[in-house]
Amino acid sequence: MPTLGMPDHPDIDSFRRQARALQRAVRAGDAGAVARLARYHPGGVPDDASGLQLSAAQLVLAREYGFASWPRLVRYLKTVAEHGWDTGLGAASVADAAAEFCRLACLTYSRDDGPARWTQARRLLAEHPGLTTANIWAAAAAARPDDVGRLLAEQPRRVAERGGPFRWRPLYYLVYSRLDAAVPAERVLAVARQMLAAGADPNEGYLFDALPPPFTLLTGVFGHGELGQRRQPSHPHWRALGRLLLDAGADPNDAQTLYNRMFEPDNSHLELLFEYGLGTGDGGPWKTRIPDLSTPAQMLRVQLRWAVEHDQPARVRLLVEHGIDFRSPFEGDGPAWSPGDGRTPAELAQLNGNVDIADYLIAEGATPPGPDPVRELIAAALRADQSALDRIRAEHPAAVTQARRDRPGLMVWAAAQAPIETLTLLAELGFDINAYGRGDAPVEQPWETALHHSAGNGNVELTRRLLTLGADPNLRDRRFDATPLDWARHLHQPTTVALLEPVTAPPAGSQ
Incomplete structure (x- = not known):
């Protein structure tokens, strides 16, 4: 798990400077630098660190940022240079009416998202109805197939041009637009088909604030996220638009979509993605660009843990029915909220008081968890089961003290x-x-x-x-x-x- 956060505007020279600074600090015997070397370098701290090679410092730095090696980090920075995007652009108004319309109409996955922006976008379009005639990015955000068709006929290469306030390609503006739920699906799908026919990439995506995983076209289709459904809703025609992109070759193993949609119990996104191979394959073009991304199987194991811990039995069942490994313990690095702590899904279900999920997993073949007074006490407390608490405390007087120590x-x-x-x-x-x-x-x-x-x-x-x-x-x-x-x-x-x-x-x- 990374211990350092990616800076807002990463560049290779700044990372080289960080690696040299670490090398100098280790050679000088700095205790903090030596501790970093001990934690992240597979060879540990050499007997004589005064001659530490730069390559060793580079490896430590790469691992601190969550990459397996220095070459992987360098490769990622090149990907950021091509596909990175700054969410701060969503907050900066622009003078050009077409660009300002695009800025207001689209999800930015920043704190500025919400219905008030889309209302402003509709008002701006009403005041300037012609702003889509010469601007393909605005025409895409407004889902205007006549304007898009004419602009592509004039210059087919426009389909791949980055522009507008966010420097996105046109199809991205269409998919991330939340302009108006009343815009007919026929218009949205017509624009998407025009762009795909002209060569738009169905796996288009950007690294928001230089962070993996990518926000792809599918991410925009399915919507949701940390701000909730009201401020970051799905596209009004998400099902048809998502199917269109998946038919065109979009990879269903979309980690950001899975994250954004995991907070709510609705599984409709998973049902569609499973139809197109979610959990299988090699991870698609983004896994090729960023090898340190999770594999499809790892993505779904993270989903399983979240569903088990947050009492989402229907999602657990859906994942199990599609062959997800529900027997093995969670091991290895994971997000801070999904650690590899050696517990099995059944143990986690019991620990969180989700008895029905635990019983289902065991019935499907998971190994029943062995006795554990601390786990049983915490589970009883989370179920507000006073009688079970009294029994456990009577039989295991030390369980309360250990539970307070384990889970402060x-x-x-x-x-x-x-x-x-x-x-x-x-x-x-x-x-x-x-x-x-x-x-x-x-x-x-x-x-x-x-x-x-x-x-x-x-x-x-x-x-x-x-x-x-x-x-x-x-x-x-x-x-x-x-x-x-x-x-x-x-x-x-x-x-x-x-x-x-x-x-x-x-x-x-x-x-």
């Missing part, structure tokens, strides 16, 4: 996923109501408190319960340095704002 941030996960009674049970077991953790995944990463989560989600009942149990409204999260009240305000949750304002101390220096 469990309160945050419980606030996000479990019945409200679980919070009281955990507090009675001695779990810290003000502990830091993650609400989106059951991993020990100190991001926010349970009160941050409830405030940001507008959950009044849960917020009241947490305050009653001693949650501190003045604690600040570790990512944004914000209080629960700040979260409620930022996420437009007036009910929890009203609840938290009277109990939150004003910022230092305010009156």
Whole structure:
């Protein structure tokens, strides 16, 4: 798993400078640099590090950024130079009406996405109805087949030209446009067919902010993401448009689509992608460009873990029915929210209190998990099963202490996923109501408190319960340095704002 984040505008010279700096630091005996070498170099720290070769420092740096080798990193940077895209462009207005229309009409997968932008785009198009006549990118975003057909007939090479405010190719503007759900499917499909016939690549994609995996045309078709369905919806005609692209050769193994759609239990995207070979093949052209991308099988194992932990039984069943490995433990590097911690899917299902999923996996052939008092205690707490808790505590008195040691941030996960009674049970077991953790995944990463989560989600009942149990409204999260009240305000949750304002101390220096 990478420990360094890719910079906004990566270039090979900056990485060469970083590698030389690491080489010099190791040669000088810097403790931090030596620790990096020990962690990431397969040969460890040599007896005499004063002569460390630059190639060794380059390998360490590449692995810190998540690449298997320095040549793989160099290759990736070349791919970024060709396919990288800066999401900050979505926030910068432009003077040209056609370009501004494109900017407002399309998903950018930034914090600016949402219906207000698309309303502005419709208003701008109404004020300047002719802005699509000479601009193929605007014509694509507006799904105007007459304009697109004429512009391609005049200059067929336009289909491959990057332009508009984002320097995207025309088909990308069509697929990422959320201009108006009332635009007929016939217009959208007609434009897509025109461009594909003219040579548009059905696997077109960009590396948003220089990060893998790519946001492809399919990613734009299926939509969704961390901001939710309202602000990052699917294309209004996603099913027909997705099928058209898949028929044209788009690879169904689209990691960003899988990520964006995993937060909701709907499986319609998976059903379509499985129809076209999801989970099979070599990963397509993007895997060729970026060998460090996950394989199709690895992508689906990540999906299985998420579905097991987030109580998505229909998705678990769908994945199992399509041959996903549900017996083996999760091992090896993975995203922070999907670690390779050696647990099997059945163990994870039991640990998270998802008994029906565990029973299904075992019935399908998974090995039943062996006895584990700590796992059983946590699972009982997450189910708010008082009788099971009492039994486990009586039979295994040390289980509570070990559970608190293993899962110090469990309160945050419980606030996000479990019945409200679980919070009281955990507090009675001695779990810290003000502990830091993650609400989106059951991993020990100190991001926010349970009160941050409830405030940001507008959950009044849960917020009241947490305050009653001693949650501190003045604690600040570790990512944004914000209080629960700040979260409620930022996420437009007036009910929890009203609840938290009277109990939150004003910022230092305010009156």
